[in-house]
Amino acid sequence: MPLSDPAPRDHLHTRNVTCTGYRRSDGLWDIEGHITDVKTYGFKNHDRGDIPAGEPIHQMWLRLTIDDHMVIQAVEAVTDHAPFAACNEIAPNYEKLVGLKIGPGLKQQIRERVGGIDGCTHLTELMGPVATTAFQTIFPLRAKEAAEKQRRAEEQGMAAPRKKRSPLVNSCHGWRSDGAAVKRIAPDSYTGPQDD
Known part of the structure; x- marks a missing residue:
């Protein structure tokens, strides 16, 4: 069921967040996030000059490579569009997330490593949907594989895994x-x- 009919209004801004999960041939997982912010009107920006309607004010990418235990093995962050020239300088800091486990307490650990001036608000926000996408990518497939393993064990008269x-x-x-x-x-x- 969609939302109710809104009051009359003007469309001004659109944020798009897209996340995609991949199983790699080496057994690891890549989870990629992409975020864009677009205005429906043009405006001037000190560092970029004129930004026409429809050109992203923000466009960032994030790739986490994780293992079966949800531990981050590698991170790549890229800033294609940002309001300030200095924004793309912080992307390499996201490598500080290597070793973190996606699960309870992740947000606090992210803030400790790339919070405030050590990170980018938008890349850090993107970690939330990327982490959720990791669960959506990995757990259904691992559950299916575990069920298959259990079925094979039962067929062979072996004890079912705990x-x-x-x-x-x-x-x-x-x-x-x-x-x-x-x-x-x-x-x-x-x-x-x-x-x-």
């Missing part, structure tokens, strides 16, 4: 431990009422 608690449990309302989704998808983590 199930791990899903890292998604209690990460949002839909994944709450006493909810219907967890009861169905991750019953070992379910904490709600038991059916008689």
